Amino acid sequence: MSTSEQSDATSATVAPPEPGPAGYREVTDVNGRTYRVGETDKALMGRSRRWMVILPWFAMMAISSSEYAFTSAEETLSTAHGWHGSHIFWLLGVWVFFQAAVAFPVGKLRESGVLPVRAAMALGAVGTVLGYLALAYAPNVFLAYLGFGFFGGTGAGMVYATCVNIVGKWYPERKGGKTGFVNGGFAYGSVPFIFLFKSYMDTSNYSGVLLVVGLFLAAAVAISGFFMVDPPKNWWPPHVDPLRASADDPRIRRALLKNPPAVKQYTPMEAVRTGILPLMWFCLLCTAGINIFGIAFQVPFGDEMGFAGGIVALAMSLKAIVNGTGRGVIGWISDRYGRRQTLIFVCIVLGLSQYAVYFSGSIGSLPLFLLASMVSGFGGGAIFPLFAAMTADYFGENNNASNYGLVYSSKLVSGLVGSGLGAVVVAAWGYGGAFILAGTIGIITAGLATLLRQPGRNLRNISRDSVALSA
Template sequence: MARPDAPGTPLAGTAAHAVGYREVTDHNGRVYRVGETDREILGHSRKIMVYLPWLAMMAISVSEYAFGSAEDTLSHAHHWSRSDTFWILSVWVFFQAGVAFPAGWLRERGLLTARNAMYIGAGLVLLGFLALSHATDVLWAVAGFGVLGGVGSGLVYATCINSVGKWFPERRGGKTGFVNGGFAYGAVPSIFLFNYSFDTGNYRQVLDAIGVYVLVLVAVCAWFFRDPPKNWWPADHDPLRRTGPAKTVTALDKNPPATKQYTPMEAMRTGMLPLMWVLVVMTAGVSIFGISFQVPFAKEVGFGPLVAASSMGIMSVINGVGRGCIGWLSDRWGRKPTLIFVIVVLGLAQFGVLWAGTIHNQALFLVFAFVSGFGSGAFYPMFAALTPDYFGENHNATNYGIAYSGKLVSGLFGGGLGATAVDAWGYDGAYLLAGGISLLAALMALALHRPGAPRRRKIVPNPHPISREAT
């Protein structure tokens, strides 16, 4: 009897279908499984595998994007220093990013289903918030929120990103960007809550309630999670001849499928996966720096709580909306040029935020917070889409886990070492360094290319595809 969460199993309450498919092979030898519709596999449209991950990502976003707004109250309540709170977030980032690779490895070997990964993640996030609210010793907060909460959020994040990419292999940029965007703007209500209604008299109740909210919402979404069969391709799209809707043809023309299904070791040997890892380290470090220090910098230069909260709220909203827009744009421009554009914007925004704060111009500060928010998150869906574009979908959970693990290193210099840089050189030196790192990353990204294929845009159809029928 099939498990209820096994690929190809309809949701509870739906009728089973006799699912037939065939496998076709392109000129590179890559196999595509075609013929099965999403409704035959899921029992309904695959669009649900965009909205469910999006909701789950919004739920866990409070852990990272609202933490900077809560740190002052936590510091006063628990008698923590600024360095203590920054290191709590840095440890959270380390484990949130670091769990992606082992979780991907377990998922691809059938040892951890998408549903169970989400359940475990939801429970650990709850424990993280309980530790943050009730642990007065900073080490317990690091262990609870930083380690357990980070692992839990990482399980949810990686599962959501990988799932949507599997269900939309022909147009993953926009869908991945949309889902990824929830991880940013989902925190906006909490940012204003932490700035206006969060104090030493109610912080425990607020944090406990947020933990329960995350647990319930993620668990409900998890119940409906499924993965498609390996090599699956939508039945109404021809992967060899690029027939289908015009937007799909354009997306495949600008972002051709991987030449083969690369294992992690094969992907590493191409040199592209290590380069992507380095780029994630650099860009995510700059992004985390901006998230961690924008509110403190605004307060440092004399802006009031409304400007400080609004700047972070703007950053989160534009961060999230920008991810969706950039994902959509990459389906039309191509993933690599879009990625380079985003990294350049991220670097220039750091200089702009510093300049606006230095001249004490609140309007300009909000404008550059807008630009910084756009650049600070839009590169994430680009790496999430580039990984299966370059290395295929079958090992994407592991391959993307390797690329995304660069964030665990960036969490150290973006948060903890960023605090050290501020203490040593002030905000001027720290922001200049962050902007320079981002521009260097943009130059390095010019070396990215799809492994195993000439550097060209067009897909060459296989004139004699191999087809195997199966039922």
């Protein structure tokens, strides 16, 4: 079929635009997907949609210290409370469990309108401060699990689910870089607290430090959430034609060519039935488990290898910085070259870096240890924005909070495996066996990622979309 014939066929199956109230209209593409076009971001909320990147990014930085800086306080908290060392790793595992557990239910409540964005962020702020209060004042370890693990993890999960998904709704035409940027705050926002907990906080001042930190971070979450707004369902920016992607910006054209919009708005059960979402769930389980393992054990591994405490804190900080900045960079790369291809590359990097971390530590090479830590941080952080953007690409934006909640729920298992079970593996096989196992899992996951495909988009769809995008 010629280009003109394909264009005519496309036009024949597209419903004509119908005027709608409030200056918008709805158009339908050849797959039956509806787009709401005509309204600008400033008309909807009185300011640029860039604020829906900045505010979620700020809130994500605020909740990051609970995961990335927590193990830096291991020695102080264990001594101050008299906890057995393994409790620290299981506390982190429980926190991660509940942070992931709320993703799907929060997504459903958000999409149904029961839980507005401001309410979700306010609840997240409450959970944040309760988590730090538990670490500071819990009289026994059970209350620490309840306060930090349950309330802190649940609060962070509400913030994470809200922030990651709102970005894709405001940037449906080029979500990779924006999602990665916001997601990156969840890592490098912890850097000041890694040094604070490792180098300054001790048994004489820990309760005061944790109280001040908790109040400050909770306020940051609450203030950010107060100014966040959801777009209408099916909203699409008016300067990009959703039927032909005839935007003047070549970045948008390239992004839509490499990562075309989902063929329909899948409900969670429809997404599960495609078989692709369960495969994404398992791939994230493996890669997130490796990431959590590195967060939990890089500090104690560095200590055991004889590196000074300040050096270990520096290595962990570099890991967090690269983990965060890498999320934004990898989102931009995936816009240019495709999500699946980028994910395969990231899984390979994540796996190989685990071998490098162990090798560099075992030979006592500090420069190599720092480099391997940064590469590991890059791979561990990049997976999250990739899966977040890929979920919207494959299943649509309207139900993305629920669909990504299902994918992200794999962290329920990966947190416990990477942190708690990781401690068991280290005890049984030593750090060598544990890091080699983690690296091998990363390489295997890269192979599984080659099987990911956008549901419902056959070769005819791809050919037709390519013509439209190049027109």
